[in-house]
Amino acid sequence: MRTLNCLLLAFAAAAPAAPLAAQAPAAGPDSARFIYATPGETYPYYAGLPREFWPFNAVEPYERFFTTRMPFRGPGRDYPNPSDLKSLRIGLLDSPKYDANWERSVRTREGVVLAFEEANRSRRPGQLPFELVEREGIAQWGGAGNLAVDFADQKVLGFLGTIDGADAHVALRVTLKTEVVIINTSDPDPTLTETNIPWLLRVLPDHRIEEARMADTIVRRFGCRRIAILREGDRYGRLGVHNFMNFARRLGCPAAQELLFSPGNPDIPHQIATIKDARPDAIFFIGEPADIGRFARQFRLAGIQARFFGADLLMDDRFLKEAGDAAEGAMFTYYFDPARSDPLWVDFVARFSRRWGHAPDAYAAYAYDGAQVMLHAIDAAGPNRWRIRDQVCNLDYYHGVTGWMQFDGTGSNIAPVRLVRYEHGNRVFEPQAEFTPPAAGGL
């Protein structure tokens, strides 16, 4: 039995893209930038973090999940392609205009639209054009679920989005029924890909990668012992520090305080007084950049000298603007160095800037990469949602404009993130080698 399976697997693994040859050659990135899963492959446990970051790391759990990828075992791959297609439709779930994520959503859209425009410009005769079906999310009342259903009704082959973690979760559960694959480009919620629903790929490194790096930096590198946490009092804040607190504790330095604030709150005297009394040597922020910048300044004015740490949102200019001098020395994680010299990135920045009149940020860049993966998958698999899923969800590595990505057993990008600090109002990226997968000649 096992032998037979192995034979089958071997055949499967070695099989060239036989039916794919019938498809038109993939547009966009060349195939060398895609490395797919191998049979029986196991994946790094717990996002590839060192054992000391694992929960209950002293004992062997009864069962580990996500060491392999949950396959989709349902039918569909052999269903005939629809014959009445006028275009290849792909959904994009934006954030609602009144939502805090709106500006990030605009950047995301710019990246996606650029990818579509470039792909459609390079269509060859006989190839159907790509069509973007946009829906503005409804943060209230589980609206993302309705939109995910609408995408299916619109016969999309897959969709991109969304930024809000709750929306992404709700939409993902719908896709299990509608069998439409999602590529998420901007939700850092670690639990999003831990649901074992084999219809999702996330190209953005999640909070866990950032928080592990930050916990390591705060506790081990700077030897901080009294860590205070100030976070938004919503779901984003809760999930944003959940793993950090665990990691810090596992490294022997549990957070001394966890204080909450309401987004947009102009000042937080109570939280400041409480934190000042605790005399922390490190403060870890999670929240909107303008809020954090404002509070950072208020902390310094209150005479708090602790080091400031945060996540990728501190990259935002609004943090610097609000914090002013208080930003000096603040350290945070970011996904990549926008000044990197990778030709893919440099070329992308030039094209993006030509199209939109400004440089891309991480959300635009990951959205572009996510769209590229989706467009490539559709061209490679043809207009069949199940084969497109296979293309997307069996990806192990992808070299996008943001660099090489590595996808773990949950389908989340676990590529390492960078450390950044503010010096004299400038963002200084700490030296770090570009990640390259072994299969691509990396270490």
Place this chain on the structure above:
Amino acid sequence: MTPRRIALRAAQVVIAAAAVALAGGFTARTHQRIMTGRPNLAVTTCTHCHLRSAFKLPWQKPRPHHDSPGGIAVSPDGRTLYIALDDKDEVAEADSATLAVIRMARVPGGPFGLALDAQGKRLFVACPQQDRVAVLDTRDLAEVASIGVGVRPTDVVYCQTRDGERLVVPNSGSDDISILTLSPLAELARVAAGREPYAAAVLDGGRRVAVANRMATHDQMLTAPASEVTVLDPASSRVLDRLALDSAHLAEGIAAVPGKGWVLNSMVRVRNLVPITQVKDGWVMASGLAISRADGQVTQVPLDEANAYFPDPSGIVASPDGRRAFVASGGSDVVTVVDLDRLGSWLAGSSAADRDDAILDMALSCRYVVARIPTGCDPRHLALSPDGRRLYVAERLDDSVLVVDTASLKPLGRIVLGDGGRDDPIRQGERVFTRARYTFQGGFSCRSCHPDGHVDGLSYDFDGSGVGDNLLANRSLCGVAGTEPFKWNGKNPTLQFQDGPRFARVLMRTDPIPDPQLDELATFLVNLPPTRTMPWSQVGKGLTPAQQSGRALFFATKRTDGTPIPRALRCQTCHRPPLYTNRLISSVGTQSPRDPKEGFDTPHLIGVGAVGPYLHDGRAKTLEEIWTVYQHDDLHGVSSYWSKEQLNDLVEFLKTL
């Protein structure tokens, strides 16, 4: 004092008075503008917001009660009649031979629908005012039992099933049907009906019961409404079928036809989607008969004629031999006699297309309508003696029951219950309300669109200045006192103005109602109490937590996050208690491309839970849709911060008003 001094002092007084008046006026205007949040508010009176006490409204005051006959039940031997007198909380027992009232029984709760058991030993009484069914012992007319049912039960039928005795009770206020067992007296199930289930009929000896739903339902604006006939199995309380009567409303009469397997419904065929450019040829509405066959095929045929109408068909009975049906026309004070054999032969010889179009052919009725029997005012309920030889007609506004010989179709006499209330201006106004004589060819009455003064749930296209640009949802007249101005554009300062010459020109197409009758009509209307939307069991009880939360949202001055809500956008500013209206024109972002103006009269919210659809043209199917589908930029109150729970709570609160 010299004349000069007097003149000087007088001038001082005048100047002082003028100053006081100016200051007062300025202060009042400023107060109005601040409290309404409308800096450009035109001149209004204090009473727009500061209504004299709601307890002083006409419908709050005592009024004369009358012996208006409701349901009629005839004993199995035909000797005794039981007549429900809902306005008097009584049931009368009369001798069919002498036509004299023998006994009266007091039955609180507005007894309206009656039914007897097979032996005539128990009389079952539907009491819509107290949401209950009472059981009376016919030996002494004493109430021996009572059971609560849904809201406003208007009828009750008795049947024996394979699983025992059953009562089926249509609850017109809660849109459901209670199925009761008798031993013990308990509610077996409550099944969903259409809108306003009103009357029931037993079919196939109790194997099925059909319920007529008086009001039409329609899913969305500008789609044809339909009234439902709910057919259920009383033994298992399973709904077997829901027959749709296309474009029918006021379908409040139902009868089973022995031997033919038909269910007959009296109904009004409305044309609310067609601009009202005329009344002729049933353009607005016409009376009809719906024949539902056992195979589910439904055919509508007219009861009116090419040049005459017999509107507001109500009670309907079929003779025991299944050869004739009698239909009361409350608007024209006649009972129409239908030859069911002729009707059957026409149906048998007609094509499917003929049957589909039958209701459109105003000249068809002369094939099967064999007589029109004149009656007293507003004939409603009908009953036949068990042998079918006598027809009993409840002349509701004459406080009498007409007895007709079904062979000669000639009257045999009357059971006189009261004096008809000739001296009561409210009762006189109700006569104007129910009579169709004020409409061209007697096409319809006020009641045709406002059954019991309420709504028909439809939107009509009145051709005012043009065609198709005046789509308006019907508004309830219940609790209308003190809510002037009237009409959605707020142009009519009084009910007399509302129902006067303009109404005759746009709708009735005949001479206006004469002033004396118009005053009587207005008197009747302002004495109509609001519709009760809460179950009787909850009346006088406190609000539930959800309703309390909804009330807090209604009166909120700040959002959940503490930011203030502009005064002009607070619910209570425009929908100000006690009637929940400030009687001003408001713009809430609902103007459609063909609406001439963006502002509409702020409707009162008393009984709002029962008057859907909502907004001026009836675009909102439910209260929820006002804020989920038709709210734009928080123009109709600030709702963007509401959670779904909060919206649900608000709706629960509104249903209590």
Place this chain on the structure above:
Amino acid sequence: MKPHRSPLGLALLGLTAALSLPPGTWAADRADLARPEPAPLPFPLVARFENFGEKDGLPSHKIHCVLKASDGRLWLGTGNGLCVRGADGRFRRYGPEDGLSHPAVLSIAEDPRTGDLWIATMRGLSRLSGGRFTSFTQTDSGLPNNVVYGVAVVDGTVWAATPAGAGAYNIREKSWKIYDHNNAPMEEPWCYAIAPGRDVVYIGVWAGGIVEHDPRLGSFKAYRDPDGDFQFQLTPDSGPIADITSWVAYDDGILWQATYFGLSRYDTQEATWRTWVQDKTPLVSNFINSVFARGHVAWVSTDRGACVTDGTTWATYAVDEQGRGLVRIDRPGGAPETRRMATRLADGFVTAIWADDHEAWFATSNGLSHAVFANQAAVAANP
């Protein structure tokens, strides 16, 4: 450098995995179908499957749910409408044109008092009564959200599991209540299943385990994964196997939790938990779409076939790589017995099951299977 492999290989992997069976004990030792049962099983054994697909009149290959109503009619929720099987064996479809609020039907429940069907769709909740549909959506009613995954009717209240909370519609009062993270012990409002319990209602919550609600008392109790992490199960039989609940079912004091991480069982009398994961237990796959409870027996729908178990004995129906039907029986303490079947499930990706003492219906992603039981007159489904 690792060779680039085409996703087709992976596609075949998926396909192969779907057709193959768990390694180890699955070789069909004999093809003898007539071998007598050594001992009665605590549940009926399927003798053969009768399969129905689009060619038989089903409106979609994907069947989401199946229910046999009290009047004996079989109702199917498909990806393309509600479907009923008439006495003549033909299928009749109802879609939006008939008043159904959306063609994708995810769950069906019957009101035991009236026989009305409540149909959970991906755009609202529909009621089928007397042959007519009435729909409730989040914009025209108090329904929390339009995507309704699960529906149940409990004592005159219709419960709808939606991503914005569990909606409870009181049929008599026509009023809605919503239970979510604001008023119930849920981290998130994402509800995906409802199961009527004894005087309580169980709500399967995505990332919230199972919430037990007593409507009379208005009380709540949450059952959560004791290790609190999605990445592993620390110890077996210690509580819900995961907080991500894909379905719940209850009967006769036993609560079952389906997840994509395995199966959990809670004995409400003894307050004890059992858990099963693939490879280490007879459970054929961790990916469980739903579970149907009857007596002490659970009918488990997985992406690799269907299992029937009382928690000790298992029968698993699957399809081998040649597309043949297999049944494997795991008795406590005994070696697994695998037998080939003359018939097979319509598809290995089973989404839902309905069963009684006489027959079972399997909804799959590629058709419908009717299970005819072996002659097991001595065997009661409720031991």
Place this chain on the structure above:
Amino acid sequence: MTPRTCALLGAAALLMAACHPEAPRGSLVLTQVPAGVAPPPAATVMDVRYPPGSRVVLLSPPLRTDAAEVLSGGLAAAGDPCVSWDGRWVYFAGKAAESSEWQIYRVRAGGGSPERVTRMPGGAMDPAVAAHGELVFSSPVPKAGRQWTSPEPAALYGQWPGQAPRRLTFAPDGAADATALRDGRILFVSAAAHDGPRGRRHLCLFTINNDGTEIAAYAGQDDGVDAVRRPRELGDGRIAFLAARSDAPEARDWAECVRSAAPFATRANLFAFPSQGCRSVGPTPEGDLLACVDTRGMEGRSMAANAAVYRVAPGAAALGAPVFEDPRWDSIEATCVARRDEPSGHTSIVMPGATHGTILCLNVNDSCDPEQDGGSGRATQLRVTVLAGGAQPRVLGTVPVASDGSMLARLPSGVPLGFDALDAAGRVLRHQPPVVWLQPGEIRACVGCHEPRNHSPRNVRPQAVQAEPQRLDLPPEAATPRTPAP
């Protein structure tokens, strides 16, 4: 009105009543025509019907020949009487001298001197009293033998006491024999729609509201009868009228009726016996029929016998004996003098001064006319024709037809309008000669083109009403005066 004024008016009324006593109960108003008098040269239709010497008399019970009181005293000829609803006034057509024109006169039913109430150029005829005492009549009076082919066809006018007349009809072939129905409408005789001067004409019954709006076919349009005259509403839901063949003399008319419940399906003889020679028929307060019949040549009657007055019970098998006859006169028109229920009025939507009206057709494809229906094709536009400023219709323009067949347009008022439903290729699917008109400001609608008679509309929202109606204007040279100065 103060009590004092009321008292004064009351006193004045009593005084007038004393001067002109009311007609006794059971009285008749009768038109008597002298036997054997030839009409004058250049006679009009009225001169032929009422030759010189014709008179209107009041007959009180007992109906004796010597008790006839002449109501048309001083006039050269008179006839065609009708009684006001209150039974106090008698209106009739008369001419003061042989050379003068026919006009409408009125006289107190109790007797007195007639007063002229119309001054219509070309004369006036066929008086009727509508709601609220409004006088309705036809004008001008056509030449003899040209009533339905006159280049100046008669139209109906309405005239309030002391006010100028309003033109009510614009039928291309004229309108005559008006009578008021109890629902307030005016029932009159006109020609069915036809094409041009050589088109086949036959007369039938139409109705309008008393402001001239909602012109509609009432009965006879689809029947075989050539001509109808003198329609009268009976008290039992029937409309009686005189039927005639166009080639036969008026004296050989017979009485027919239709039921108002289904006027297009119930045409029948009014009497159970042959009624050739019937000159008038009408109701009595007691429910009998009052008829004037010329029995010359009728079996059982002498050749000398002339037109007499008969009272016929419903369902009577024979004509029976006359209730009044006078060998010196032909008694051709008899009407009971009695108070009757006044018909309802109609709150007019006409806007004087407006030049257009609006017409809505719910579905121009809704047709059941096998002759005129050009096929089952769907119309995409409607061509509007008008009969104005010439004998032949001219095209006014076309208006679009919505996909559901509905059409909404603003069209000139006061002219006969015709409609051609055209398909996409311009083929005529349905054709309606100019016979319909709009009053100024009128908004009227129809179910379809040649839809079944007496049919109600389906309950559908016409797509055409979603947009503003298209307006078509009358060419200036085609404009005609709406109401001639009296």
